[in-house]
Amino acid sequence: MTEIKVAVFPGSFDPITVGHVDIIRRAAPLFDEIRVAIGENSQKSYLYPLQTRLTWLQDVFSSFDNVAIDHYEGLTAHYCREIGAKYMIRGLRNASDFDYEKTISQLNQIVGGDLETVFFISRPAFSHISSTIVREILKGGGDATPFLPEQIKIQH
Amino acid sequence: MTEIKVAVFPGSFDPITVGHVDIIRRAAPLFDEIRVAIGENSQKSYLYPLQTRLTWLQDVFSSFDNVAIDHYEGLTAHYCREIGAKYMIRGLRNASDFDYEKTISQLNQIVGGDLETVFFISRPAFSHISSTIVREILKGGGDATPFLPEQIKIQH
Amino acid sequence: MTEIKVAVFPGSFDPITVGHVDIIRRAAPLFDEIRVAIGENSQKSYLYPLQTRLTWLQDVFSSFDNVAIDHYEGLTAHYCREIGAKYMIRGLRNASDFDYEKTISQLNQIVGGDLETVFFISRPAFSHISSTIVREILKGGGDATPFLPEQIKIQH
Amino acid sequence: MTEIKVAVFPGSFDPITVGHVDIIRRAAPLFDEIRVAIGENSQKSYLYPLQTRLTWLQDVFSSFDNVAIDHYEGLTAHYCREIGAKYMIRGLRNASDFDYEKTISQLNQIVGGDLETVFFISRPAFSHISSTIVREILKGGGDATPFLPEQIKIQH
C-alpha cells in the first residue's frame, strides 16, 4: 500500500499572486493533497485581514481537486507534522531567494523530523512578482491587476 | 526631430553620498535632462527632513547644467510618466543589488508603460557606500565625511 | 486513472557521488519510476568509460525498486519525451548553481514541451561534493572514499 | 556643439540571439551610433565562421538607422578608442553575470581611458537565452528557432 503524499504550501498570501497559483498548478500533479496554508504571526501586521486572505484562497483554488485551504500559528514544521504532511512546496524566483530557502529547508529537516522541501523555479513571466511588490504597488495607488489571479478584485 | 531624452534618478537621499554623485556625473552626458527626485513615503521615517535633503541636492548638483531637483509621492513609474521621462537611472553596487533591481525594472516596464532603466555599475571606490551605511556611522557617532559630497556638512 | 509519474535524473556521473545518491533517496518516494540516465556527449572526454559508470549506477541503485539505469545522446529534453518522462530531478548545492539551473529548466520547458523540473537542495553534509571535485582529488592522488557510495571502489 | 555619442556592443554572436536584438532595440534611442562588433580571437574556435556571423548581423540590423556592423581583434577597449566610442553596451541576464561584468567594466575604465559601460537588464522573456545555450541545442539536434531572430535560418 502506498502512503498518501501530502504537501504544504505555506505563506502569508498578503495577497496571493499569479506566481503562487502557477507554482501550485505545476506541483498539484505530484501530490495526493496540497494544503495551501496561511501562517499567522500575531507579532506581524498584514495589509489584508486573515479572513479576506482565506476567502481569496478558497476562490482561487476552488477548481483544484486536491487543494485544500488552511491556516495555522507557530512553526510551519510543527503544522506539517500535525496534519501528517511530509512535504513542503516552495517556489524559487532568483538567486537571492536561494540561501534563505536553503537555510529554512535544512532547519525544517531538523525541527520537523525529516520534513522534505520540494522546489519549483518560477517561470520567467512570474519571477518578478511577489506579495511584497504587489503591496508596494497597491500602497502607491498603482494597478496591481496583472499580478493578481482573476478571482481577486482590488480597487486602486 | 529628435525627442528630448529625460531620465529620473530616484532615491531617498537620506543623505546623498559621493556614490550617488558619481553615478550622475557618469550618466549626465547621455541624457538631455536628469531629474534627481526624492520619493517621499509618508509611512517611512527619515533621518533628515525632506527640506534638508532637497537643499543638499540643490547644492550638490548646482554646477550640472542638465540636472534638476524634484520630489514626489506614490509610484516612481507614475512620476516618470507624469513628467514625460522615459528612462530611469540606477546604480548597481554588488550582486546582492542585482536581483532586487531586476525585479523593480521589470515591474516598471509593466506599471510604467515601457519605462526603460539604464544601469551603471558603481566604481570600486564607491561600491561600499550607501545611505544606510552612512546613517549607521552617523548614529554611532562616527565621521562620515569621506562618504559625503563636500557641499554637505554634518557634525559628528 | 492516474498517469504513471516518470522522472529523469540526468548527469555524467563521472563518477557518481554520495550527493547524487542522497538526492535520489529523497526523490524516490515522489515518483513511480526514476531513470538515472547518463548523457553521453561524443565531444567531451570523461575520466571513466561509459560502461564503468553504468555498472556503478547499477550497483549503487540495485536496492531501489523504482530506479532504472539508462544512457542517451543528444538533448536531455528529447530523451525525456522519448521515454515519456514529464519530470526532471535536479539537486541544487549553492547559489552559484541556481542561475544555471534556472536557465536550463526554462529552456527545457520550451524545447521539451513543458517538461517540469523538480529541485531538491543538497543537505549540508553533501553540499560541497561534486563529481568535478572528486575528479580533482583522484587526479591529485588523494583519497576520495568519503565522497563515493560504498559500492564504488577506486584505488588511489 | 554636442559630441556624437558612439557605443559599441561587442560579442561573438555565435550565433546572434533574440536576446541580443532586444538589448540593441532598447539601447538604440540613447546613442547616435551603435557598432555591433564581433571580437575575433584566433585562439578560440567558433561554431559559425566570421563571414556567416557578419552577414547575420547585417540582415538582422538592416532596419536600424543608427546601427553599423563591424569586427576587430585584440582588446575591446582598444577597438573602442580607435573608433572614438566612449560607451559600451552590455546586457545583464542574472546575478551570475554581475560580478564578471563588474570586473570587465572596471578594467575597461583603466585600460580604455574611462570607457563607460551602460547596462540593460534582460527582459524575462529573454533572460534564459544565450549563444552558449543555443549552440548546445543545435549540437544536440534540437530546434533553436524560438531563440533566433527571424532573419536567421539554421537547419536542425
Next chain:
Amino acid sequence: MTEIKVAVFPGSFDPITVGHVDIIRRAAPLFDEIRVAIGENSQKSYLYPLQTRLTWLQDVFSSFDNVAIDHYEGLTAHYCREIGAKYMIRGLRNASDFDYEKTISQLNQIVGGDLETVFFISRPAFSHISSTIVREILKGGGDATPFLPEQIKIQH
C-alpha cells in the same frame, strides 16, 4: 618584540549559537586575545536582556584561556581602536552574507584606521544556524536545543 595580537568578535548574541562557538574555537589559536563583545544599540530591541547574554558568553567561553567577554556602544571600529584591537573576526555562512560583510570590512578600514577583518567560512554543520533563525524557533514554540551551546538552557 612582537606585538600582542588582539581580535574582536562582535555581535548581538541574542542568543549565542553553536555556530558562534565554532568560529571562536577555530580562530582562537591565531590570536593572543579575543574579545567576544556585545554591541548594544539602544534603538534596537532584543529577545534577551544584555545581562543574560553576557552571562551566557561567560559560561560558554570560560574554558578558553585567551577569550574575554565585553560589551560596548557605538561603532565597532571605535571600540576596536579603544581597546587596541587591530583585527576583527567574522564568520561567513553563505554567498548572501558576502556582499554585506565586504561592505562592512571596507568601511572599517576607513573608519577604523586599517582595522583588518579575518573571515572563517562556517562549516556545513553550522551554516544554516543564525541567531535570527533560533529566535524564530523559540518564538514559534520550537525546540532550539540543537542550535545552542550546552551551557545555555532555554525552555520551550
Next chain:
Amino acid sequence: MTEIKVAVFPGSFDPITVGHVDIIRRAAPLFDEIRVAIGENSQKSYLYPLQTRLTWLQDVFSSFDNVAIDHYEGLTAHYCREIGAKYMIRGLRNASDFDYEKTISQLNQIVGGDLETVFFISRPAFSHISSTIVREILKGGGDATPFLPEQIKIQH
C-alpha cells in the same frame, strides 16, 4: 610553548598580481611563516614557465621576513600536511568566488585533516584584478602594468 603558525598561500601566479601582494601584506603579521607556493599541474598549460613565476615571487617577496617561496604537485592539502602547515590563506574578491572557496575549504578539512582556511576580502582597489584578466590583457596586446607588482616587467 606555542606552536609555530605556518600558512600556505597557494596559486598558479600566472602571473602574480598586485592583488596577491596585498593579501600577503595583510596576512603576514598573523603567521610565523607564510609559504607562497605554486601548485603545478602537468595537465594544465601556463602562459609563463614555472621558473619565471618562481623568480617573480622571489623578487616580489624578498623584503618580507616571514615569506618563503615554494612549488608542489598534487593536492594542496597534501602539500600543507607535508610541510606542517595548519593554515591556508585565500583572498575573496566577490560573491562569485564565495561558493567555490567554501567548497574547497570544506574539502580541505576532510582531505587535509582539519586544515584551516583563513580568508581576506580583497580591497576595492584590487577586487577586479585576477591573473585570468591580466593574461587576457597581455594576450590582447594591452598594458597590464597597473595590475602587476613593480618588480615584474612584462613587455606589451
